[in-house]
Structure formats: structure tokens, C-alpha cells
Amino acid sequence: MKKITIIGAGIGGLTTAIALNQKGFEVEIFESAAEFKKAGSGINLATNAMQVYKRLGIYNEIIKNSNVTNSMNARTKSLKFLTSINLKPFEKEFEVKTVAIHRATLHKILVQNIGDTKIYLNKKIKSLKQSSGKVDIFFEDGTTHTAEIVIGSDGIHSAVRKSIFNKTKLRDAKQICWRGISNAKINEKHKGELNELWSKGKRFGFVHISMNQIYWFALINRKKSINKDINLQELFSDYHPTINTIIDETPKEQILCNEIWDLKPIDKWYHKNICLVGDSAHATTPNMGQGAVQAIESALALSICIKDESSIEKAFNKYQKIRKEKANHVTETSWRIGKIAQLDNIIIIVLRNFMMKVLPTKITENQNRKLYKLNF
Numbered sequence: 018m019k020k021i022t023i024i025g026a027g028i029g030g031l032t033t034a035i036a037l038n039q040k041g042f043e044v045e046i047f048e049s050a051a052e053f054k055k056a057g058s059g060i061n062l063a064t065n066a067m068q069v070y071k072r073l074g075i076y077n078e079i080i081k082n083s084n085v086t087n088s089m090n091a092r093t094k095s096l097k098f099l100t101s102i103n104l105k106p107f108e109k110e111f112e113v114k115t116v117a118i119h120r121a122t123l124h125k126i127l128v129q130n131i132g133d134t135k136i137y138l139n140k141k142i143k144s145l146k147q148s149s150g151k152v153d154i155f156f157e158d159g160t161t162h163t164a165e166i167v168i169g170s171d172g173i174h175s176a177v178r179k180s181i182f183n184k185t186k187l188r189d190a191k192q193i194c195w196r197g198i199s200n201a202k203i204n205e206k207h208k209g210e211l212n213e214l215w216s217k218g219k220r221f222g223f224v225h226i227s228m229n230q231i232y233w234f235a236l237i238n239r240k241k242s243i244n245k246d247i248n249l250q251e252l253f254s255d256y257h258p259t260i261n262t263i264i265d266e267t268p269k270e271q272i273l274c275n276e277i278w279d280l281k282p283i284d285k286w287y288h289k290n291i292c293l294v295g296d297s298a299h300a301t302t303p304n305m306g307q308g309a310v311q312a313i314e315s316a317l318a319l320s321i322c323i324k325d326e327s328s329i330e331k332a333f334n335k336y337q338k339i340r341k342e343k344a345n346h347v348t349e350t351s352w353r354i355g356k357i358a359q360l361d362n363i364i365i366i367v368l369r370n371f372m373m374k375v376l377p378t379k380i381t382e383n384q385n386r387k388l389y390k391l392n393f
């Protein structure tokens with residue numbers, strides 16, 4: 018059996034390693050970071066990700082170290098409901114819960130479950146070259162490595178993707194996002210809720226990742242007048258006082274700030290014996306909370322195809338057939354939701370809020386059911 022080389026030890030790369038390792042493959046990972054940092058943010062793992070982790074046998078460990086999300090709510094800035102999705106029926110239907118978890122905790126669980134997979138840290142790849150069934154990997158430290166099969170899970174700016182496809186395009190959503198972990202004590206009723214508070218050109222989301230910790234994110238439209246050092250308390254001073262309490266109880270030095278980009282859906286996810294998984298293949302904006310979840314789906318689907326198919330190219334082709342439509346649908350839908358959520362024309366906002374209130378829940382439920390269902 019051939020050895021499989023993974024580039025990037027993020028959620029996508031590690032989940033792929035776990036899945037391949039469990040299927041008996043020898044796996045190695047090259048990661049650019051010198052150490053795994055305790056990133057100050059959380060992540061919501063929707064039902065589709067949790068089904069994958071159940072199949073990989075790490076569901077209970079994740080449940081033990083996270084907080085269960087029972088509902089997803091869009092609200093006004095004063096916390097009034099616009100729409101609400103009850104996750105309990107999905108929990109029953111798919112036999113898994115939705116959770117929110119600290120990213121570092123998830124990362125640690127994944128690393129603990131990669132079996133005998135070797136991780137080489139501080140190995141940033143510069144480029145790859147395919148020749149006669151092999152792949153030469155060139156690292157920034159000047160060293161090289163020859164691999165038989167390469168899986169690029171090196172994120173949205175993927176060097177692996179750039180080595181095999183030269184015409185892919187990143188799209189700028191023109192939004193800035195701050196993320197943090199707060200120790201605030203807020204009304205108990207919010208414990209199982211993922212809330213997003215929408216207003217004019219900005220929104221604020223929060224969800225508990227444990228009994229005492231809240232993961233929050235804040236997005237605004239990027240304008241020349243706004244810089245990343247802006248005072249968030251001031252920016253959200255017109256919001257419900259809960260939001261200011263959450264921001265106030267966050268260690269400021271741990272707040273992350275990013276611009277929001279995605280990858281315009283690409284036609285092909287593989288070339289010969291190199292294949293992409295996660296953000297390198299299908300990076301999306303965070304508006305549906307599905308970026309990592311899609312990476313997790315892709316990881317398991319890819320491992321099944323590699324195990325089942327008679328050649329690596331057939332496996333990559335089948336994997337792409339299984340996954341591409343859904344992942345691209347998420348990218349495009351999330352892009353549109355981002356525009357709707359960040360509207361800054363007050364008349365259109367009033368119309369949007371009205372539409373959200375009257376939209377039959379059956380429609381949203383059916384859309385979510387489709388999203389949560391695995392097709393492999």
C-alpha cells in the first residue's frame with residue numbers, strides 16, 4: 018500500500034489523517050507552523066460534521082469537551098427574534114448533536130486520534146513538481162521530499178493548489194471579522210443558543226463553547242474609514258447590553274481579526290496523484306458556519322474513495338463527484354447570505370427583516386436537512 022502525504026495539519030488535514038489511518042494507510046503530515054497555537058476562537062460543528070466524527074469514533078470525546086447547540090437564531094440588535102431553527106428534530110433524525118467547541122480543544126482531540134501518523138512541524142512547502150508517478154515537494158527551508166500521493170489541506174492560500182492550477186481566484190467579501198472567547202456570565206437562557214444579531218452593515222454572533230466560555234464573532238463591512246484597531250465596545254454600543262458584557266469580559270490580546278475571503282468554486286480538485294481537501298479546494302465565507310464542516314465531510318469521503326477504488330485517479334475523481342456539488346453550493350449560498358446579513362440600506366433592511374419573520378420555517382428546515390445529509 019502506498020504512503021499518503023498530507024500538507025497542512027488543520028481540521029481538514031487532521032481529519033483526513035484520522036480517516037486514512039483507520040483504513041490502514043501509512044500517513045505523514047507536513048505542517049508549516051512550528052507549534053500548534055491555542056487560537057482564541059471557537060467553532061460550531063453542525064450535524065453533518067458530527068456524523069463524520071461519529072463514524073470516526075471520536076464523537077463522544079468531542080461531546081464531552083464542548084457545549085451542545087440546540088437552536089440557531091437570527092435576531093435584531095436588541096435580541097428580538099427574526100428567525101429560529103430548532104436543532105432538536107435534526108438531532109433525532111441524524112442521531113448526533115450540534116456542538117460549539119474551542120478550536121484548540123478540537124485540534125487537540127484530532128491530534129490525539131491520528132494513530133501512528135507522523136507530523137513534521139516547521140515544514141512550509143513552497144512548491145510541488147509531478148513527474149513519473151512521483152511528487153517532489155520543495156520546502157521553504159531548502160529541503161525536499163519525494164511522495165507518492167499528496168493531499169493538499171493547506172488552507173485557502175494553498176501552495177499545493179497553486180502548484181497544480183494557476184487560474185484559481187480568491188474573492189474579497191469586503192468584510193472584517195473579529196473573534197474572541199469571553200468569560201462573561203450572561204442570561205442562562207442563551208446557553209444552548211447560537212445567536213446572530215443583525216443590524217445595519219454589521220452583526221454580532223455568540224455561542225457557549227463550555228459552561229463558562231462564550232465564543233463570539235463580529236463582522237462589519239470594510240470601509241476606508243474603519244481600521245482593525247477600532248473600539249468594538251463603541252462599534253456595538255447600540256446593541257443589547259449583553260453584547261457589551263461579552264466584549265468586555267474578553268482578554269483583548271487574544272482577539273483575532275481577519276478579512277473575509279473565499280475561493281471562487283473551481284472545476285477540478287485533483288491532478289494526477291495530487292488532490293485537494295478542505296479550504297484549499299472549497300474555502301467559503303463563514304456565514305453558514307460550514308467551512309470546517311465541509312472540510313470534515315471531504316476528509317471522510319476522500320478516505321473512503323481511496324480505500325474503495327482501484328487507482329488513485331479513479332479515487333480522486335469519485336471523491337470530487339461525491340463532494341463538489343454540495344461544497345460549491347455552500348460557498349455560493351454563504352456568499353449570498355453574507356451580502357444579505359451585511360446590508361446597509363435601511364429600507365432594504367426593513368424588508369429583509371420582514372421577509373425573515375414571515376418565511377415559513379418548513380423552507381429553512383428543508384434547506385438544513387439537505388445540508389446535514391451525507392451522500393456517502
Ligand SMILES: Cc1cc2nc3c(=O)[nH]c(=O)nc-3n(C[C@H](O)[C@H](O)[C@H](O)COP(=O)(O)OP(=O)(O)OC[C@H]3O[C@@H](n4cnc5c(N)ncnc54)[C@H](O)[C@@H]3O)c2cc1C
Nearest residue numbers: 025027028029049061142171172295296303306308309310
Ligand atoms: C471568521 C471565521 C469563522 C469561521 N467559523 C466557522 C464555523 O463556525 N464552522 C465551520 O465549520 N467553519 C468555520 N470557519 C471556516 C473554517 O475555519 C475553515 O473552513 C477550516 O479551518 C478549514 O480547515 P482546513 O484544514 O482546510 O484549512 P486551515 O484551517 O486553514 O488549515 C490549513 C493548515 O495548513 C497549514 N499550511 C498552510 N500553508 C502551508 C504550507 N505552505 N505548507 C505547510 N503547511 C501549510 C496551516 O498552518 C494550517 O495548519 C470559519 C472561518 C472564519 C474565517
